Amino acid sequence: MLKQPRILIIGAGMSGLLSAIRLLQSGNRNIVIYEKRDTLGGTWRDNVYPGLQCDVPAHMFTYSFEPNPEYSTRFPKGDEIQEYLERVCKKYKIEKLIHYEKTVDSAVHQAGNWTVQTSDGAVEVFDVIICATGILHHPNLPDIPGRDCFGGISFHTARWNRAANLKGQRVGVIGTGATAVQIVPEMVGFAAHLSLFQRTPQWIFPMPNKTYSENQKQRVRSSPRLAARLRWIYSKLFQWTFSRAVIGNPFLLFAIQKLCQSHLNRKVKDPSLRAKLTPKFQAGCKRLIFGKGFYQAMQSPNASLVCEDIISIDETGVNTIDGRHHELDVLIYATGFRAHDYMRPMLVMGPSGRTMNQAWNQGAYAHRSTMVPGFPNFFLIFGPYSPIGNYSAISVAEVQVNYILKLLKLLETTHNNLIEPIEQKTRALQKKLEVASRKTVWLSGCRSWYIDPHGRTTMWPWTFERFERELSKVSVREFSLFKKANVEL
Numbered sequence: 001m002l003k004q005p006r007i008l009i010i011g012a013g014m015s016g017l018l019s020a021i022r023l024l025q026s027g028n029r030n031i032v033i034y035e036k037r038d039t040l041g042g043t044w045r046d047n048v049y050p051g052l053q054c055d056v057p058a059h060m061f062t063y064s065f066e067p068n069p070e071y072s073t074r075f076p077k078g079d080e081i082q083e084y085l086e087r088v089c090k091k092y093k094i095e096k097l098i099h100y101e102k103t104v105d106s107a108v109h110q111a112g113n114w115t116v117q118t119s120d121g122a123v124e125v126f127d128v129i130i131c132a133t134g135i136l137h138h139p140n141l142p143d144i145p146g147r148d149c150f151g152g153i154s155f156h157t158a159r160w161n162r163a164a165n166l167k168g169q170r171v172g173v174i175g176t177g178a179t180a181v182q183i184v185p186e187m188v189g190f191a192a193h194l195s196l197f198q199r200t201p202q203w204i205f206p207m208p209n210k211t212y213s214e215n216q217k218q219r220v221r222s223s224p225r226l227a228a229r230l231r232w233i234y235s236k237l238f239q240w241t242f243s244r245a246v247i248g249n250p251f252l253l254f255a256i257q258k259l260c261q262s263h264l265n266r267k268v269k270d271p272s273l274r275a276k277l278t279p280k281f282q283a284g285c286k287r288l289i290f291g292k293g294f295y296q297a298m299q300s301p302n303a304s305l306v307c308e309d310i311i312s313i314d315e316t317g318v319n320t321i322d323g324r325h326h327e328l329d330v331l332i333y334a335t336g337f338r339a340h341d342y343m344r345p346m347l348v349m350g351p352s353g354r355t356m357n358q359a360w361n362q363g364a365y366a367h368r369s370t371m372v373p374g375f376p377n378f379f380l381i382f383g384p385y386s387p388i389g390n391y392s393a394i395s396v397a398e399v400q401v402n403y404i405l406k407l408l409k410l411l412e413t414t415h416n417n418l419i420e421p422i423e424q425k426t427r428a429l430q431k432k433l434e435v436a437s438r439k440t441v442w443l444s445g446c447r448s449w450y451i452d453p454h455g456r457t458t459m460w461p462w463t464f465e466r467f468e469r470e471l472s473k474v475s476v477r478e479f480s481l482f483k484k485a486n487v488e489l
């Protein structure tokens with residue numbers, strides 16, 4: 001029998017836990033998970049703001065092998081997703097593999113292994129690294145002059161200050177993305193006044209939510225077949241509508257635009273407010289927002305929409321270009337994430353001495369979204385070109401983890417221990433992705449986290465079915481396979 005590779009999974013979020021479960025199921029027991037924080041959960045641990053709900057239906061936002069009948073609403077609440085992940089972790093005995101408060105500072109490939117240094121000074125050696133560090137985990141704090149001078153309470157939405165009492169306070173929210181649209185309806189309920197600083201209005205799709213009764217939950221609990229069927233129905237519904245629209249289906253885009261526009265017309269009667277809330281780009285160009293209650297909230301007597309550009313922040317509030325000073329007690333940054341940093345600032349250095357920063361200096365790229373040439377045995381989950389527009393991140397991660405397992409199997413069956421994709425093959429695939437991206441709605445003229453600093457979108461530009469198909473088998477001729485020197489097999 002071959003010696004099992006020693007595998008490091010970086011990150012104990014949804015995709016890191018999934019990687020561990022699948023590796024254990026495939027017989028690998030030589031696994032360690034490094035998690036930078038003191039609890040698991042990733043996105044669902046970091047985001048605890050009021051009103052947090054996932055925009056993917058509950059029955060579809062589970063691992064395929066582990067339904068969750070306990071979700072109480074069609075669009076699951078953030079804390080229920082976190083509870084689900086904790087339950088799954090316990091059930092599959094993953095907890096003992098996790099080393100908390102371990103931030104990986106560097107991973108350097110030398111002598112056929114990855115030497116990993118963590119911020120506590122420890123150094124360990126691994127055969128394989130699976131980088132499950134997520135996409136939306138580096139908060140983006142805007143570079144507004146005077147930001148640090150604010151004398152009240154301020155925080156980013158992914159670093160919610162649970163100790164802060166927002167009741168009866170003058171609250172400012174900067175940003176109008178999916179996060180702000182969920183926070184605002186909650187906040188108007190208890191703030192003395194809410195000022196929403198909008199740089200760009202957003203389209204909001206009127207998606208109905210519903211609460212599941214105890215009876216309905218019980219039916220799902222007692223029938224795994226029903227759970228699987230619901231998962232399939234919601235997945236197909238999303239694949240055939242939103243996911244197809246955003247990759248360029250003009251009829252679906254037209255219908256979505258119409259529904260968003262009529263939602264706005266119905267909910268906002270004042271023409272001047274409606275004009276301020278009307279986006280100038282095609283619905284779907286930015287991540288389509290599913291929301292309820294935002295338009296009503298913006299018409300509350302204690303809410304104001306500020307559309308003038310912010311020029312500075314001072315001790316008592318925000319200054320806008322029209323000369324107004326907006327006095328605030330609390331300032332919340334709903335300003336999104338630096339999605340294109342991926343695992344960085346971690347230093348990743350391949351055997352030739354080339355770093356990931358150097359490899360990606362013209363923009364991040366990867367072989368089938370999971371490996372980068374020059375970095376053997378270094379696997380990515382949610383690498384470049386893997387997110388699928390308005391679709392379940394869990395389903396995407398499952399496809400990638402299964403693909404990574406196939407690559408590890410290939411090493412075993414060919415009696416090799418190092419694998420990396422061939423640069424030329426990777427670049428050829430990349431070209432196709434870039435050509436297909438031009439047809440997507442994401443490049444139709446808006447600014448969003450879907451577009452990288454080089455003006456490219458790094459989303460998967462085809463259907464989810466194609467993603468599944470392309471990663472369902474390994475094309476051996478796309479890879480170089482090696483044996484480490486002096487290794488006992």
Ligand code: NAP
Nearest residue numbers: 053054055142175176177178179180199200287334335336
């Ligand atoms: P986001 O969509 O990137 O929105 C950031 C907002 O901040 C935008 O309105 C942006 O304005 C604004 N902003 C950024 N810098 C600014 C500056 N210097 N001055 C003024 N405004 C500034 O971030 P997000 O709302 O956190 O959402 C990120 C993603 O997380 C979503 O697209 C979604 O994928 C995910 N998410 C999902 C859910 C859900 O499942 N329901 C909930 C929340 C988040 P511009 O538009 O002008 O750039």
